[in-house]
Amino acid sequence: MADAVTYVIGIDLGGTKVRIAVVSLQGGLVQAETWPTLGEQGPEAVLGTIRNGVQQLLRQAGAGGDAVRGAGLGAPGPLDIHRGTVSVLPNLPGWQGFPLRDRVAGVLGMPVALGNDGNAGALGEHRFGAGRGTQDMVYVTLGTGVGGGIIAGGRLLVGAVGAAGEIGHMVLDPQGPPCSCGRRGCLEAYAAGSGLQRRATLAAQSGRPTMMSEIAATADGAITPHVIQQAARQGDALAQEVLAEAATYLGWGLVSLVHCFNPELVVFGGGLLALRDDMIEPAIALAREQVFEQHRQGLRFAYAGLGEDAGVLGAAALALDAFCGR
């Protein structure tokens, strides 16, 4: 029996898509596929998608159910690891308080580990990606929002209800710009896609000359991070200021994180890695300069190594962590 156990399942549950993978204990992607989440059809429909998807992928992998040790389920946003509930689709009927973890475990006939996608990403990078071999690592995802996860002493910092690592809502200025969470001056309000877009749109409305609106008009009109980047690279002063402000606040956010966690490595992931040279590298430079000498010793910064499969590999890492020792 023991040598039949060779896989875990990774389930990356998002608001629009669910990606599922069969993953080896060494983090090898054996089979993977993406389906629409169809959350508006209710949780039972999503359960069906997950069950059928896992069965199909295991068939393709030529593996029986007894070859699988368990599944990891990564989801964005607040979740409750004790109750096993997620709020991926909080405004849709049937989802509030739905015991997703236990129901997925039921339909798959295997144990399921639940985790926030930022925490799953941290585990994935720590096990298989840029963080291999480190003991103390901070993972920062820069996308529409800012998320993260912390590895402390080789273990994921989970927190009391599984909500640790919500680093996008560290407050960098209580009087700062509004954040999507309702507070002001969160890291996310400056350095996430949503925050950048809000800051740039406001700046463009200020009357100062900028080509951002013009560039945006060639697409759907929205001043996206990509638009800001294009304008800045063409010398647009306002776009450059928006990115510089984002870099500065991201830099100070890194200072705070490094002082709290004293990591040896900070890993950046997420959709905004395209702003590497425009925002992230200047932020790293600021942080390197500003942290205590102690904390600077041996401190490294790196970019996520798992690419587009970070989600499923992170989810698989949740299962490895929970069901396959360490």
Added chain:
Amino acid sequence: MADAVTYVIGIDLGGTKVRIAVVSLQGGLVQAETWPTLGEQGPEAVLGTIRNGVQQLLRQAGAGGDAVRGAGLGAPGPLDIHRGTVSVLPNLPGWQGFPLRDRVAGVLGMPVALGNDGNAGALGEHRFGAGRGTQDMVYVTLGTGVGGGIIAGGRLLVGAVGAAGEIGHMVLDPQGPPCSCGRRGCLEAYAAGSGLQRRATLAAQSGRPTMMSEIAATADGAITPHVIQQAARQGDALAQEVLAEAATYLGWGLVSLVHCFNPELVVFGGGLLALRDDMIEPAIALAREQVFEQHRQGLRFAYAGLGEDAGVLGAAALALDAFCGR
């Protein structure tokens, strides 16, 4: 032999005083005494004080050297757990890079665990004080500076070089008031004794009417936290504003800490607990209101339970953690 091991030694090394205690494995204070550090006489003199102190206390406790499992050495400020160096007295000759941990281990003939005093305090409160039985706890010391320590999943968060928990230098506003560390807007610049004194002194010089200078003149002239508190309680608007600002920023600092660590308990310690009603409780109220619902679930706030022996008990906890299993 095994049942002869019943004590650990706690050494709380400060710039002016060193307090040493013989502590039972259950955290009972068996013997304790305080000596002047006399750091200006060089590290060898301090080693002598520690050796003689420990010998004297063990004699008083009627315990032989084989009754002791090891010693914990807590020190303020940055230290290097790999090299075993501290910077309690960084400006005094002979201290830079002095291998204090290994030399103390040598003169005592027992293993020595080194830790930052904030981290030691966190361990002490977790084992013996307000944090007993918790898994995820944040310890915040409010004194001349702001320090802290993190318990995550039941273990002290040490970090790569032992410098985790430097929460006083989370940045709450990069354009904020100067901090003693050279940065701006650190938590310490608002909510530590040094920060409060600086803010209040500046406010008193603004020309607005205040009784703070008058009250200060009855002592040594310094507008200490105690002076600010007295003035505020007598209705002094400026003093009340200084405390309100400190409470607000401390509150936002707590929000950031809770979002990062998702603790079940935040424990406050340090000399500024006298400002409990004037600064800490309003900060707690802000934090309770502002954290995510997830993080608020079951979140408690408490005050340190170890009192004036927090330092030596925390140092003893370092030894228990390092040498006596968990």
